[in-house]
Amino acid sequence: MIVINADRRPTGEGWRNESAMTDLTPFKPYFLGPKSENEAWVRGQLQSVLDDWFDWRKSLFGDDPAAISGADQAEPRFLGEQLRLRERLAELVEQLRGEVPTYPPRYMGHMVSELALPALLGHFAALLHNPNNSSKEASKVGTVIETEAVAMLAEMIGFDPNAARGHFTSGGTVANLEAVWRARYRMDHRLALGLCLAEELGRPLDVFAAAHMTARRYRSLIAEFGVSEAALRARSLVLGNPFAAAERIGRCSGRPYRGPVLIAPGHKHYSWVKAANVFGLGEEAFWTAPVDVEGRLCVAGLAARIEEARGQGRPVLMVVSVAGSTEMGEIDPIDAVADHLAALETGEELDIWHHVDAAYGGCFCALGPHEPLLKPARRRALHAVRRADTVTIDPHKLAYAPYACGALLVRDADHDTISSFAAPYVERAELGPAPWTTTLEGSRPATGAAATWLVGKTLGFGPEGLGAVLRSTIEACGAIREALTEGVPLLRPLDPTDTNIFCFSIAEDGEALSLANARTAAVQARIAASPDFSMSRTVLSALACPDLIDGHVASYRGRRDVDHLVLVRCVVMNPFWADPGVRARLTPELVQALRQFVAETAAATTTTYRSRSPA
Ligand SMILES: *Cc1c(COP(=O)(O)O)cnc(C)c1O
Numbered sequence: 219m220i221v222i223n224a225d226r227r228p229t230g231e232g233w234r235n236e237s238a239m240t241d242l243t244p245f246k247p248y249f250l251g252p253k254s255e256n257e258a259w260v261r262g263q264l265q266s267v268l269d270d271w272f273d274w275r276k277s278l279f280g281d282d283p284a285a286i287s288g289a290d291q292a293e294p295r296f297l298g299e300q301l302r303l304r305e306r307l308a309e310l311v312e313q314l315r316g317e318v319p320t321y322p323p324r325y326m327g328h329m330v331s332e333l334a335l336p337a338l339l340g341h342f343a344a345l346l347h348n349p350n351n352s353s354k355e356a357s358k359v360g361t362v363i364e365t366e367a368v369a370m371l372a373e374m375i376g377f378d379p380n381a382a383r384g385h386f387t388s389g390g391t392v393a394n395l396e397a398v399w400r401a402r403y404r405m406d407h408r409l410a411l412g413l414c415l416a417e418e419l420g421r422p423l424d425v426f427a428a429a430h431m432t433a434r435r436y437r438s439l440i441a442e443f444g445v446s447e448a449a450l451r452a453r454s455l456v457l458g459n460p461f462a463a464a465e466r467i468g469r470c471s472g473r474p475y476r477g478p479v480l481i482a483p484g485h486k487h488y489s490w491v492k493a494a495n496v497f498g499l500g501e502e503a504f505w506t507a508p509v510d511v512e513g514r515l516c517v518a519g520l521a522a523r524i525e526e527a528r529g530q531g532r533p534v535l536m537v538v539s540v541a542g543s544t545e546m547g548e549i550d551p552i553d554a555v556a557d558h559l560a561a562l563e564t565g566e567e568l569d570i571w572h573h574v575d576a577a578y579g580g581c582f583c584a585l586g587p588h589e590p591l592l593k594p595a596r597r598r599a600l601h602a603v604r605r606a607d608t609v610t611i612d613p614h615k616l617a618y619a620p621y622a623c624g625a626l627l628v629r630d631a632d633h634d635t636i637s638s639f640a641a642p643y644v645e646r647a648e649l650g651p652a653p654w655t656t657t658l659e660g661s662r663p664a665t666g667a668a669a670t671w672l673v674g675k676t677l678g679f680g681p682e683g684l685g686a687v688l689r690s691t692i693e694a695c696g697a698i699r700e701a702l703t704e705g706v707p708l709l710r711p712l713d714p715t716d717t718n719i720f721c722f723s724i725a726e727d728g729e730a731l732s733l734a735n736a737r738t739a740a741v742q743a744r745i746a747a748s749p750d751f752s753m754s755r756t757v758l759s760a761l762a763c764p765d766l767i768d769g770h771v772a773s774y775r776g777r778r779d780v781d782h783l784v785l786v787r788c789v790v791m792n793p794f795w796a797d798p799g800v801r802a803r804l805t806p807e808l809v810q811a812l813r814q815f816v817a818e819t820a821a822a823t824t825t826t827y828r829s830r831s832p833a
Contacts, residue, residue: 271346326752343668349361376601383630386667401573432568483509484763517554542579546715610625694796728776728777
């Protein structure tokens with residue numbers, strides 16, 4: 219039996235005691251249920267939304283003529299077309315029955331699960347009206363709902379909901395890109411000013427200092443020297459030719475300008491590489507900060523990378539920390555990152571953009587600052603999300619909303635301006651700035667906003683609402699982890715488990731990592747081939763997190779002969795794991811299934827290895 223290192227376990231240990239686990243009863247109205255238990259109620263709600271939509275259309279423009287008559291509808295061709303449509307619809311619906319069932323507790327593969335009913339109903343209601351949130355003209359209500367939903371998310375993470383800005387996106391990837399867009403705009407203004415002062419007044423140009431000057435300093439220099447908008451535009455790397463501007467920066471600073479870098483932790487989501495690529499930075503400009511032995515961003519390492527950039531005369535476009543890493547659901551020490559950046563600001567007047575990628579874990583802020591199930595360091599980190607300049611959060615992950623529902627939250631209006639030196643374009647003065655001027659996407663639905671809004675208005679984004687549901691998933695994850703660790707031979711849990719994702723490998727005591735990787739991959743392949751349970755596979759690279767891998771391999775006295783660690787990953791998002799009946803039935807079945815897969819693959823893996831190995 220493998221005993222989990224006691225001090226690595228979340229502090230609550232609630233799952234050891236069934237009665238201490240979160241009671242799901244108050245939340246059962248919020249999900250359909252694995253057996254469509256709430257079918258009758260949901261049917262009634264969907265029907266009433268449809269009825270209202272039909273009625274709405276009938277109620278408007280009462281004197282307009284109808285366009286489809288009873289006689290039209292009785293036409294054989296009409297009926298024939300309807301029949302064809304009905305048949306193809308049936309075909310589509312039939313095909314969709316082959317879709318991955320992500321709603322049952324058995325599904326622990328990726329960051330998706332049972333949908334919350336308020337999210338589904340809100341999405342459905344907005345879908346029927348089909349507003350386009352790119353403009354207030356095309357979306358009179360949808361844009362208001364969006365503003366309110368953004369304020370709800372802002373409040374959850376601790377931004378001042380009255381000052382915060384933001385909008386819904388198709389997902390975290392776009393929200394991350396949008397954060398880069400804003401940070402890049404601000405940096406461009408600072409650099410243009412620095413270059414202007416250098417060229418026109420002969421002031422020395424320190425690229426790093428200029429790019430990171432505070433807003434206060436930026437405004438006071440503009441006022442002091444009466445710098446015009448035209449003078450800045452003429453030196454913009456965004457509006458002008460970036461290569462020409464870079465040449466001028468190089469001339470004034472005394473060394474070639476190599477452009478900014480973007481620093482994110484080694485376990486970052488691949489959306490960050492895409493961002494570096496899309497913004498034309500070159501993937502070389504994407505720097506990783508080291509992670510510590512438990513796989514979280516190492517602040518000393520981050521500080522060293524910032525200094526490295528400074529030494530090379532390259533500004534830091536932004537620093538990214540992660541709340542809820544995609545692989546392991548881990549939470550970076552966001553508070554310590556914020557402390558370090560705040561120290562640079564007070565000590566040296568250097569303002570570096572801090573973005574928190576909380577696409578997955580942002581909703582854990584709903585647990586509140588006192589949640590005993592989280593370790594104090596993780597609580598402090600979540601509490602510091604509010605100190606970021608921008609935050610990505612995906613309601614289509616832990617707010618149980620349908621796709622495509624991501625969001626970018628921006629601290630305040632100052633951080634929300636993008637891509638233009640002039641005042642934001644105003645489509646009609648009385649409507650305020652058009653949403654599309656601040657979004658990368660053009661036409662956007664109101665569905666995600668409506669889904670989030672209805673979750674906020676019902677379940678709520680506090681510790682008694684979504685927070686309690688998420689608490690139950692963390693407990694369930696702990697319970698599953700414990701059951702598997704105790705019940706499945708050779709299963710090696712990866713530490714730590716900050717939230718509701720847990721990873722493991724399969725390894726014999728003392729064996730080489732290459733062999734353990736083969737075993738783990740073989741077991742995951744069995745899981746994938748079996749219809750019973752879904753878990754995903756992830757591979758950690760020793761380049762990104764060497765100490766984490768070493769620590770894991772040491773836990774079974776193994777030998778690290780290769781530079782990657784293959785893991786099985788369980789995302790325990792499904793709320794029904796908190797139901798004692800579900801747990802009592804499915805946990806032993808899960809343990810049994812894995813025991814069997816491990817046993818089947820153990821023999822095969824060992825034989826293959828022996829026959830290939832000369833020793
Ligand atoms: C999921 C995720 C993303 C990307 O979000 P999408 O909604 O898939 O575009 C980015 N960062 C992290 C940490 C994520 O978990």
